[in-house]
Amino acid sequence: MRAMNRYLYDGTADGLLSAIAWILEEEPDPLLVALSEREDTLFEDGFFIGTDATQAESLFFRLRKQAPDAAHTIYSFMLAEKEGMETSLLHYISLVFKHGDKVNGYLTHSAVLDIVSIAKKAGRELHRMKGLLRFEKLRDGAYLAKMEPDHNIIHPLAYHFRTRLRAQHWFLYDVKRRTAARWSNGSLQFGTIEQFTTPALSDDEKKVQAMWQTFFKTIAIPDRKNARLQKSNMPMKYWKYLTEKQGE
Amino acid sequence: MDTLAKLQILSGAARYDASCASSGSKREAPSSGTGNTSQSGICHSWSDDGRCISLLKILLSNDCRYDCAYCVNRSTNAVERASFTAREVVDLTLDFYRRNYIEGLFLSSAVMQSPDVTMERMVRVVESLRTEEHFGGYIHLKIIPGCSSELVRKAGLYADRISVNIELPSQVSLQRLAPQKHKDSILEPMALIGREIHSSLVERKADRRAPRFAPAGQSTQMIIGASPENDFQILRLSQGLYKKMNLKRVYYSAYVPVSADNRLPVLAAPPLLREHRLYQADWLLRFYGFSAEEILSDDLPNLDETFDPKTAWALRHPEFFPVEINRADYLTLLRVPGIGVTSAKRIIAARRFSAITPEGMKKIGVVMKRAKYFITSSGRGFERADRTPALIRQQLLLGDGIVAPPPRQLVFPGLYA
Ligand code: SF4
Numbered sequence: 001m002r003a004m005n006r007y008l009y010d011g012t013a014d015g016l017l018s019a020i021a022w023i024l025e026e027e028p029d030p031l032l033v034a035l036s037e038r039e040d041t042l043f044e045d046g047f048f049i050g051t052d053a054t055q056a057e058s059l060f061f062r063l064r065k066q067a068p069d070a071a072h073t074i075y076s077f078m079l080a081e082k083e084g085m086e087t088s089l090l091h092y093i094s095l096v097f098k099h100g101d102k103v104n105g106y107l108t109h110s111a112v113l114d115i116v117s118i119a120k121k122a123g124r125e126l127h128r129m130k131g132l133l134r135f136e137k138l139r140d141g142a143y144l145a146k147m148e149p150d151h152n153i154i155h156p157l158a159y160h161f162r163t164r165l166r167a168q169h170w171f172l173y174d175v176k177r178r179t180a181a182r183w184s185n186g187s188l189q190f191g192t193i194e195q196f197t198t199p200a201l202s203d204d205e206k207k208v209q210a211m212w213q214t215f216f217k218t219i220a221i222p223d224r225k226n227a228r229l230q231k232s233n234m235p236m237k238y239w240k241y242l243t244e245k246q247g248e
Numbered sequence: 249m250d251t252l253a254k255l256q257i258l259s260g261a262a263r264y265d266a267s268c269a270s271s272g273s274k275r276e277a278p279s280s281g282t283g284n285t286s287q288s289g290i291c292h293s294w295s296d297d298g299r300c301i302s303l304l305k306i307l308l309s310n311d312c313r314y315d316c317a318y319c320v321n322r323s324t325n326a327v328e329r330a331s332f333t334a335r336e337v338v339d340l341t342l343d344f345y346r347r348n349y350i351e352g353l354f355l356s357s358a359v360m361q362s363p364d365v366t367m368e369r370m371v372r373v374v375e376s377l378r379t380e381e382h383f384g385g386y387i388h389l390k391i392i393p394g395c396s397s398e399l400v401r402k403a404g405l406y407a408d409r410i411s412v413n414i415e416l417p418s419q420v421s422l423q424r425l426a427p428q429k430h431k432d433s434i435l436e437p438m439a440l441i442g443r444e445i446h447s448s449l450v451e452r453k454a455d456r457r458a459p460r461f462a463p464a465g466q467s468t469q470m471i472i473g474a475s476p477e478n479d480f481q482i483l484r485l486s487q488g489l490y491k492k493m494n495l496k497r498v499y500y501s502a503y504v505p506v507s508a509d510n511r512l513p514v515l516a517a518p519p520l521l522r523e524h525r526l527y528q529a530d531w532l533l534r535f536y537g538f539s540a541e542e543i544l545s546d547d548l549p550n551l552d553e554t555f556d557p558k559t560a561w562a563l564r565h566p567e568f569f570p571v572e573i574n575r576a577d578y579l580t581l582l583r584v585p586g587i588g589v590t591s592a593k594r595i596i597a598a599r600r601f602s603a604i605t606p607e608g609m610k611k612i613g614v615v616m617k618r619a620k621y622f623i624t625s626s627g628r629g630f631e632r633a634d635r636t637p638a639l640i641r642q643q644l645l646l647g648d649g650i651v652a653p654p655p656r657q658l659v660f661p662g663l664y665a
Pocket of ligand 1: 312313314315316320321322323357359426
């Protein structure tokens with residue numbers, strides 16, 4: 001086998017996509033090419049490709065047009081913020097342009113398997129958080145939900161609640177990443193929060209929470225207790241912010 | 249009585265209802281209100297018995313005039329009684345929904361003064377949620393047998409799913425155990441709902457603005473083990489409900505002894521394994537192209553306890569195997585024990601690119617524990633080819649620890665159906 005050509009990029013998402021666009025353009029067989037993040041060591045071997053945001057954007061635009069399912073897979077893959085997968089992504093995208101959306105079925109190819117399974121995991125957590133997120137009502141009438149998801153899902157999660165809870169003001173706060181989303185007066189904004197102080201709850205909040213806790217307890221069939229099944233469906237790492245699991 | 253105390257009584261009384269599905273409906277959020285529904289359904293929590301919590305599942309009242317032998321709420325049982333006001337249910341639903349505890353409301357009720365009075369109050373709750381509060385979340389409404397068809401129609405206009413419980417698998421059992429309910433008062437609204445769903449679909453094809461009728465379809469539930477019917481009778485009944493009544497789901501609920509009525513069998517424990525096997529067989533009816541007559545027969549009227557129904561079928565039909573994974577069509581692949589809908593689709597998608605090898609099967613995530621006895625890949629077997637069904641049976645039982653012990657507690661396989 002021929003030695004692989006090696007390329008480097010600057011570690012940003014835009015850099016990654018524009019490097020891939022460049023390689024697809026210039027390399028006769030992208031499946032024989034490796035791509036990784038530049039680490040600025042003295043003896044790095046590989047050719048550095050500079051970042052070009054318009055290239056990145058146009059690549060994603062073409063993907064969305066030619067293979068919407070695959071584009072969605074790539075979007076979910078990016079939410080995982082997984083390191084060291086650049087070569088797999090490059091090979092995956094090159095296969096997308098060859099086979100279109102069918103490519104997601106090509107799971108016997110290791111690059112496809114890598115990208116699709118990481119994307120699936122991110123998608124699964126996004127779906128889970130749509131259910132497990134808990135809002136608390138604050139004194140000023142707005143609602144706040146805190147979370148610590150494994151994947152960086154605040155954007156798609158906020159889009160979900162923008163339609164669902166459009167009649168109330170709310171905040172999402174990713175405690176680990178210190179990022180926040182805010183929905184008020186019909187507009188959605190994202191930002192980071194340096195110093196977070198928990199605001200006061202509204203007067204009736206504890207009462208509503210007690211109702212939910214009561215419902216949660218009584219709805220279970222006593223003779224069928226099954227803590228293992230409960231934990232496998234709802235892993236303990238999510239319990240920290242679950243109203244019904246406080247004090248356990 | 250305050251709302252919290254009522255909630256305790258009226259959610260406790262609703263917990264034996266198996267259905268918590270919130271899927272199958274796509275309702276857009278009303279522009280001025282709260283809530284939408286999700287096509288695939290969302291679980292918001294899992295209760296201590298491991299079941300998905302998706303809906304605020306409550307009775308409007310447990311103050312029942314009827315005396316069904318199998319039910320905690322029967323009039324002759326000494327339990328504490330409570331009834332919600334419409335306002336209480338509306339507020340609970342909205343308070344929970346705004347905090348993302350739930351997908352919506354599942355409202356059922358005991359029979360208060362009369363079926364009509366009860367149903368009218370239930371309809372009033374959902375009418376107020378939809379028209380006054382502009383609530384767009386999921387609503388599942390139970391129909392009280394014997395109520396007027398006008399109320400059934402109204403219910404279908406506000407709810408995503410409506411259901412009439414069939415309760416018991418035969419008319420004889422119904423008469424014995426639930427003497428105030430009649431077969432006709434259950435089947436008539438079912439048929440009416442089926443017709444209304446159908447005509448609303450037709451009308452909406454012509455005009456997108458025509459009103460929806462129960463867009464997530466209708467379901468029903470029956471109690472297993474309180475009466476003597478065998479699994480074959482039950483499966484044939486379900487098959488008829490799916491085919492003739494167009495039901496979306498039949499739920500099975502293992503009878504939990506709640507009274508020492510001498511019309512009821514004495515059970516050491518609820519028949520959970522039987523319930524689990526029925527769900528598996530039901531799954532074969534709906535998604536795998538099996539008929540009830542293939543799964544069971546008059547000579548073999550009950551589901552195997554040791555093997556799931558598909559494995560049991562495969563062991564009875566050695567002539568069907570081995571199945572060649574690189575050629576077999578979708579329905580044939582689905583007949584292989586251990587290959588489900590996801591695996592079958594993956595096999596078909598992957599073999600477009602190249603023939604699938606045994607390693608390839610692992611890569612695409614097909615679990616081979618059971619499947620390996622029943623398939624070949626490009627002519628080569630995964631296990632020695634000379635195995636007789638008897639040997640396979642033994643291997644499956646003892647083999648490399650192959651068959652997982654049957655779950656002690658039930659799992660609802662159809663959550664996202
Ligand atoms: S009508 Fe319903 S609530 Fe009343 S006793 Fe019968 S099953 Fe129970």
